[in-house]
Amino acid sequence: MHGQKQWTWAAMLALLVLMVAIVEGGKADKQGKRERKSDCGEWQWSVCVANEGDCGLGTREGTRGGTDCKHNIKTQRCKIPCNWKKQFGGECKYDFQNWGECDMTTGMKNRTGVLKRALMDANCPNPVTATKPCGRVPKTKLQDSRKPKRDGRKKERTPMD
Numbered sequence: 001m002h003g004q005k006q007w008t009w010a011a012m013l014a015l016l017v018l019m020v021a022i023v024e025g026g027k028a029d030k031q032g033k034r035e036r037k038s039d040c041g042e043w044q045w046s047v048c049v050a051n052e053g054d055c056g057l058g059t060r061e062g063t064r065g066g067t068d069c070k071h072n073i074k075t076q077r078c079k080i081p082c083n084w085k086k087q088f089g090g091e092c093k094y095d096f097q098n099w100g101e102c103d104m105t106t107g108m109k110n111r112t113g114v115l116k117r118a119l120m121d122a123n124c125p126n127p128v129t130a131t132k133p134c135g136r137v138p139k140t141k142l143q144d145s146r147k148p149k150r151d152g153r154k155k156e157r158t159p160m161d
Contacts, residue, residue, distance in 0.1 A: 040066035045120035048078035048090040055082035058090075060120065087130070088113075091122030102134035109134050 043062040050058040060078050080090040088094065094113030102109045108131050115126035 040064055040069040043074075045076070045122075047122070048080050050080050055080045055086045062120075085130070088124070088128055089122065091119040092124035093117045093119065094128060096130070099132075107134050108132065
């Protein structure tokens with residue numbers, strides 16, 4: 001019985017040593033792969049180009065250098081906003097203030113944006129100003145221009161047969 005315990009302990013110890021060797025070998029293999037990837041340069045991305053028109057879904061191309069790289073060129077989908085933000089491109093993300101008051105002489109209002117982040121190493125201006133038309137401006141009513149109220153009852157409707 002005592003010999004059987006020693007045999008069990010020896011088998012467990014051998015199994016443990018084998019598992020450690022496998023795990024360490026896997027780590028070394030992964031480090032070798034990482035070192036090979038480090039020869040590849042960083043991706044450099046072009047600006048997003050819309051598929052149709054000047055906004056909406058589009059593509060950008062990325063390139064990188066390196067002798068051991070499998071892929072040196074790849075294409076990625078992107079999107080250019082189709083509203084007042086399109087003038088800043090799809091790669092530049094801004095935090096904008098609220099729209100300012102309407103300038104009655106120009107009929108326009110402004111807002112300022114501070115760069116939040118630049119995607120794909122884009123060269124983004126900071127800060128930026130956006131301008132848009134004021135839209136409908138409420139007309140001011142004069143006190144005396146109200147219509148006089150009519151006296152009398154409302155006309156009663158008769159049901160149609």
